[in-house]
Amino acid sequence: MNYFSSDFKLGILGGGQLGKMLLNDTRKFDIYTCVLDASNEAPCKIASNEFHLGDLMDYDAVYNFGKQVDVLTIEIENVNVDALETLEKEGIKVYPSSKTLRTIQNKAKQKLFYVDHDLPTADFLRFAYLSEIEDTINNGGLKFPFVWKAAQFGYDGNGVKVVRQLSDLDHLPKGECIAETLVPFKNELAVIVVRNASGEIKTFPVVEMEFHPEANQVEYVICPARIDDKVAQKAIDIALKTSKAFNHVGLLAVEMFQTADDKILINEVAPRPHNSGHQSIEASYTSQFEQHIRAILDLPLGRTDSKVGGVMVNLVGAEGHTGNVIYENIEHIMNMDGVTPHIYGKKQTRPFRKMGHVTIVNEDLNEARRIAEAVKKSIKVISE
Amino acid sequence: MNYFSSDFKLGILGGGQLGKMLLNDTRKFDIYTCVLDASNEAPCKIASNEFHLGDLMDYDAVYNFGKQVDVLTIEIENVNVDALETLEKEGIKVYPSSKTLRTIQNKAKQKLFYVDHDLPTADFLRFAYLSEIEDTINNGGLKFPFVWKAAQFGYDGNGVKVVRQLSDLDHLPKGECIAETLVPFKNELAVIVVRNASGEIKTFPVVEMEFHPEANQVEYVICPARIDDKVAQKAIDIALKTSKAFNHVGLLAVEMFQTADDKILINEVAPRPHNSGHQSIEASYTSQFEQHIRAILDLPLGRTDSKVGGVMVNLVGAEGHTGNVIYENIEHIMNMDGVTPHIYGKKQTRPFRKMGHVTIVNEDLNEARRIAEAVKKSIKVISE
Numbered sequence: 001m002n003y004f005s006s007d008f009k010l011g012i013l014g015g016g017q018l019g020k021m022l023l024n025d026t027r028k029f030d031i032y033t034c035v036l037d038a039s040n041e042a043p044c045k046i047a048s049n050e051f052h053l054g055d056l057m058d059y060d061a062v063y064n065f066g067k068q069v070d071v072l073t074i075e076i077e078n079v080n081v082d083a084l085e086t087l088e089k090e091g092i093k094v095y096p097s098s099k100t101l102r103t104i105q106n107k108a109k110q111k112l113f114y115v116d117h118d119l120p121t122a123d124f125l126r127f128a129y130l131s132e133i134e135d136t137i138n139n140g141g142l143k144f145p146f147v148w149k150a151a152q153f154g155y156d157g158n159g160v161k162v163v164r165q166l167s168d169l170d171h172l173p174k175g176e177c178i179a180e181t182l183v184p185f186k187n188e189l190a191v192i193v194v195r196n197a198s199g200e201i202k203t204f205p206v207v208e209m210e211f212h213p214e215a216n217q218v219e220y221v222i223c224p225a226r227i228d229d230k231v232a233q234k235a236i237d238i239a240l241k242t243s244k245a246f247n248h249v250g251l252l253a254v255e256m257f258q259t260a261d262d263k264i265l266i267n268e269v270a271p272r273p274h275n276s277g278h279q280s281i282e283a284s285y286t287s288q289f290e291q292h293i294r295a296i297l298d299l300p301l302g303r304t305d306s307k308v309g310g311v312m313v314n315l316v317g318a319e320g321h322t323g324n325v326i327y328e329n330i331e332h333i334m335n336m337d338g339v340t341p342h343i344y345g346k347k348q349t350r351p352f353r354k355m356g357h358v359t360i361v362n363e364d365l366n367e368a369r370r371i372a373e374a375v376k377k378s379i380k381v382i383s384e
Numbered sequence: 385m386n387y388f389s390s391d392f393k394l395g396i397l398g399g400g401q402l403g404k405m406l407l408n409d410t411r412k413f414d415i416y417t418c419v420l421d422a423s424n425e426a427p428c429k430i431a432s433n434e435f436h437l438g439d440l441m442d443y444d445a446v447y448n449f450g451k452q453v454d455v456l457t458i459e460i461e462n463v464n465v466d467a468l469e470t471l472e473k474e475g476i477k478v479y480p481s482s483k484t485l486r487t488i489q490n491k492a493k494q495k496l497f498y499v500d501h502d503l504p505t506a507d508f509l510r511f512a513y514l515s516e517i518e519d520t521i522n523n524g525g526l527k528f529p530f531v532w533k534a535a536q537f538g539y540d541g542n543g544v545k546v547v548r549q550l551s552d553l554d555h556l557p558k559g560e561c562i563a564e565t566l567v568p569f570k571n572e573l574a575v576i577v578v579r580n581a582s583g584e585i586k587t588f589p590v591v592e593m594e595f596h597p598e599a600n601q602v603e604y605v606i607c608p609a610r611i612d613d614k615v616a617q618k619a620i621d622i623a624l625k626t627s628k629a630f631n632h633v634g635l636l637a638v639e640m641f642q643t644a645d646d647k648i649l650i651n652e653v654a655p656r657p658h659n660s661g662h663q664s665i666e667a668s669y670t671s672q673f674e675q676h677i678r679a680i681l682d683l684p685l686g687r688t689d690s691k692v693g694g695v696m697v698n699l700v701g702a703e704g705h706t707g708n709v710i711y712e713n714i715e716h717i718m719n720m721d722g723v724t725p726h727i728y729g730k731k732q733t734r735p736f737r738k739m740g741h742v743t744i745v746n747e748d749l750n751e752a753r754r755i756a757e758a759v760k761k762s763i764k765v766i767s768e
Contacts, residue, residue, distance in 0.1 A: 002710070004710075004711050004714055005710070018413070023431075024408050024411065024412075027404070027407075027408065027430075027431060027729075028408075028724075028725075028727070029725065029726075029727055030727035030728070030729040030740075044430060046432070046433060047407075047411055047429065047430060047431040048412075048430070049430060082636060233386040285722055285745065286724075290724070294718070297422075299715055299718050300715065300718045300719035302718070302722075302723075302724070303721065303722055307692050307745070308691050315514055324389075326388075326389070327388050330388055331683055331684065333676070334682035334683050334684045334686070337687065338669055338686075338687055339686075340412075340670075340674070340686070341411070341412075341413065342412055343388060343413055343414035344414065345411075346415040355585075356414075361669065361691070
């Protein structure tokens with residue numbers, strides 16, 4: 001099939017910032033792209049060839065949209081998987097597959113998948129209802145501290161909580177969940193694996209993630225991670241094994257813990273472009289977004305190594321600010337060395353909402369990290 | 385003024401490939417952008433916030449469009465300058481200025497500007513009509529060979545011809561023109577200068593251009609140029625002096641000849657993003673397109689140095705092919721090391737039409753040049 005002709009249509013479920021960044025590369029290749037999103041103000045409303053309004057969790061909306069395209073991908077996991085399964089049966093190429101999405105959408109299923117495929121992950125218990133956790137604690141089957149995770153629809157730190165005492169369980173959603181051993185870790189690492197439909201597979205360098213303590217959102221991503229080569233290779237091998245276990249097509253971001261004794265444990269995966277790969281736009285030979293398009297269109301993959309060191313800083317809404325967004329001091333950070341802001345185009349800010357990110361590139365990674373600190377201190381995402 | 389809010393509107397005259405590449409960066413910064421172009425199939429029709437249909441040479445079309453924006457720029461020189469002059473008087477920021485465009489639109493005026501500002505350029509004679517050239521030859525005032533150039537509306541090698549005998553003048557446009565000394569040169573070089581409204585000024589590295597013998601279009605751009613540092617510095621100094629002479633805001637691409645005896649002579653300038661800077665998207669810390677936006681919005685300029693070596697190959701329509709375009713072997717070149725195709729999205733190809741370009745980046749510039757050769761030999765822009 002000739003992707004570079006308007007006979008071909010690529011569909012993206014979700015019109016947020018990840019879709020917006022994918023569109024830069026579909027535009028570069030002039031690949032006809034249709035986007036489905038529920039919001040008329042979605043960042044993908046422009047730059048897509050066709051923008052369709054619809055609820056991503058609605059069977060008919062997803063099915064009817066998918067029937068119009070040749071290849072269908074996602075920029076967010078929370079989509080109607082039954083519709084994807086029907087579309088696959090009817091010959092639409094869906095990447096990631098409905099099977100993979102079903103496994104990943106449910107954190108309990110996802111954890112069981114790792115166990116089944118001999119992939120290292122923290123020990124856990126699965127519960128159909130929150131109330132079962134309390135019983136298990138009372139029966140001595142579970143000790144504090146542990147990490148509670150909602151099985152479904154967690155996003156950007158929602159649906160995750162460290163539980164140190166019974167009262168920490170108050171006000172948590174009542175539904176299906178897991179209790180995971182709290183792992184003492186040195187580093188949070190991530191490896192993005194890219195695999196195309198023909199099975200060509202590559203990995204981006206291991207990155208180091210620094211998280212915001214409260215929001216549990218990535219604050220800095222550092223590429224490459226400043227870790228021992230042996231540990232890096234271990235992380236890469238596990239990420240490759242994970243992508244192959246899913247028989248995955250497209251990007252798979254594998255988030256991992258480096259434990260105190262240098263074990264690598266898989267935390268969770270994302271079957272799409274990921275926050276831990278944003279710096280690839282400026283730092284890598286091929287951005288994660290271009291790689292995802294190459295992979296799902298079964299084109300040859302590009303180089304995944306880096307031209308220079310890269311650090312990514314998320315721009316999230318400041319606490320106490322809700323309303324029309326202002327990027328305070330953005331002109332000041334643009335005066336810093338190797339700094340590129342990416343503004344997602346959301347008109348309304350609220351605390352911890354992802355509004356954009358800033359990439360800092362430099363021949364010297366430590367210098368990039370220093371500048372990233374200055375960027376972080378300077379720019380503020382506030383409301384009018 | 386807060387450029388990063390929808391109260392601000394940037395206007396671009398022209399919706400072709402340069403505009404399309406500018407839009408990648410206005411999208412990145414979420415800057416509200418309006419485009420005016422005469423074609424409903426212009427590459428900028430999508431990715432702009434507003435697309436307006438209109439003739440760029442029509443006073444009313446340009447004036448009425450310009451009145452709706454805060455800052456107005458161009459991606460092509462052939463626009464109605466009277467309208468720009470009125471807009472400037474009415475307080476719209478127009479970059480490049482109407483004065484600069486008037487000078488550049490007319491090659492005779494442009495050459496006189498160099499003379500007036502003590503900028504080196506090849507000797508020339510100015511003629512109101514083609515017929516005057518013949519008289520001058522007969523009177524011994526002009527010797528073969530020389531270069532005929534139409535004073536106005538030349539583009540991509542149209543309006544330029546080497547004249548070796550009288551018959552070469554047949555079928556040339558009858559209007560205003562110049563006859564320029566044919567300069568024996570070693571290299572064609574270019575330097576892109578970027579200057580913002582506050583006067584901050586930077587140059588990109590000197591690049592080397594290899595031209596297609598027939599079409600007189602750039603075939604390869606090599607960054608940095610493989611020339612002596614002293615010659616490079618001379619070219620940079622002349623480019624800087626030229627930008628300052630125009631009191632220019634935005635990008636100014638200065639095309640130059642390196643003569644047999646290492647003199648630098650200005651050939652011509654373009655007051656906008658330029659073909660000689662396309663490789664900056666992948667090779668430079670800041671692309672020429674982002675720099676143009678930073679400059680005309682009076683933002684701080686980014687780094688202009690390179691992350692890696694870059695070579696650019698133009699994708700022009702193959703001879704003997706007119707109609708719906710096909711990019712033959714594009715998947716094959718995407719399998720080569722460090723290769724990124726840019727497809728402009730023009731549906732119809734014709735001989736020598738600029739349909740896209742390919743960037744090849746590599747730590748080793750000579751390796752990039754070798755791969756560029758392979759790309760050039762492999763990909764063909766043909767019709768169905």
